Amino acid sequence: MAKHVVARASEIPPGHRKIVSVRGREIGIFNLGGEFFALFNRCPHQGAALCTGEIVSRLESTIPGDYRLSRPGEMLRCPWHCWEFDIRTGQSWCEPNSVHARTFPVTTEPLAAETVDVTIAERYVVVIL
Amino acid sequence: MTLQHGAIDCDIHPTVPSVRDLLPHLEPYWREHILRRGLERDNFDISAYPSGSPLTSRPDWRGAGGLAATNLASIQAQLLDPFRPSAAICNVLHGAQMMMSEDLSLALCRGINNWLIAEFLDRDPRLRASITVPIHSAELAAEEVERLAGDQRFVQVLLLAMAEVPLGRRQMWPLYRVAEKYGLPIGIHAGSSFRHPPSAGGWGSLYLEDYVSFAQGFAGALNSLLAEGVFQKFPDLKVVLIESGVTWMPASMWRIDKTWRGVRSEVPWLAQLPTEIIRDRVRMTLQPFDAPPDVAAVTRVLEQLGSDDMLLFSTDYPHWQFDGMDALPDGLPPALIQKILFDNPRATYPRLAALHPVGETTS
DSSP states (O other): OOEEEEEEGGGSOTTOEEEEEETTEEEEEEEETTEEEEEESSOTTTOOOGGGSEEEEEEEOSSTTOOEEEEEEEEEEOTTTOOEEETTTOBBSSSTTTOBOOEEOEEEEEEEEEOSSOEEEEEEEEEEO | OOOBTTOEEEEEOOOOOOHHHHGGGSOHHHHHHHHHHTGGGOOOOOOSSOTTSGGGSOGGGBOTTSOBSOSHHHHIIIIIHHHOOSEEEEOOOOGGGGOSSHHHHHHHHHHHHHHHIIIIITTOTTEEEEEEOOTTOHHHHHHHHHHHTTOTTEEEEEEEEEOSSOTTSGGGHHHHHHHHHTTOOEEEEEEEOSSSOSBTTBOOSSHHHHHHTHHHHHHHHHHHHHHTTHHHHSTTOOEEEESOOSTTHHHHHHHHHHHHHHHGGGSTTOOSOHHHHHHHHEEEEOSSOOSOSOHHHHHHHHHHHTOSSSEEOOOOBTSOSOSTTOOSOTTOOHHHHHIIIIIHHHHHOGGGTTOOOOOOBOO
């Protein structure tokens, strides 16, 4: 597993995403309140560009008329068939035991980016692939 | 295929011969109301098909006046004695359930329930019945259930698949609340109040489309119960689809699961696959099975249903679904037959749970 520097952390503020390409694969990088998560940009259902889908919350209920919104902004809804996935785990809402969006470990690391005559220290997003 | 004795027959149809026969069983006010209006001259048949059509009765079961199953002697001679069920559930199909006046509807339903008690339940211990209720007033229906729930021979509440509003709507919930309280499944029989189109596309011209569309009516009723969250709101309530046919169900199950995956946030109380709820809470009577007489096809349908618990034995007496003693469709595996005949009905109807199968086999 190699580490790949894919973005400056500051490029992806909380609640936002960036789709990057690593060794020919498109990967969505999501920032949930300062934590970064990476999902393969391919829905396990039928292959849509999952990471371009709407970022949504969990809408839950135990009985009709009882409505709860939880985990705001932590779910991803596929643009094709609206299947919902947990951005943190890739777990499908409707088929939690059998359908998972592929996830990748992601860290932020301080790196020194080399230039000819100046060095800028900043945090970068790193995907391990 | 013939069947073992002692089966539980979950759908038979005593026929009200005429409204005149109900008069002794009505409250005095409503007896006079009906006589003043001359309503006793109409029998308020609900015609899901032409009243003289062959399906309404096996020819050998039709009585002298053309009607079948109008009295206990016929039911004993044609059904209870030859088939020897340990119990048979009477579902009366009658226009009483859908009168425009909700009060008259309740009065006639009460009359039918009283007629059932006096003419059938009190006279043969093998008979049970569904409580006939006014389908367009959940409050009055609940009142009738409250009146009769203490009588353990009533084992279910009877509704029709197509009414003025889909069956899952909240205005129906007072009835479901009381049914759940007394351990009475909601039986949904093929039928309609016949003042709204029998298909979602409007009024058809011909009997063929009308009758075949009944399966859509059942699918609509079931989808409404699921989407509105009736199974979550009433966690102990069971639903029995009566005379719905069986083979439409697997395709409908697949469709609702597929669509639910995309729009489940619209119905957040449906937190599991709708099909899992159907397999757990919905039952279907066996006749008419609506499958070709082909073992391979029947096997496929059973695999697609995905549960051995869903089917309940029924003859649909006196409707013409089979000849002779061949009450069971061909192609059912033996272990499943045992469940269909005894175990599933006992598990579905709490008030039949204590019945014991006789375990005898016909030759």
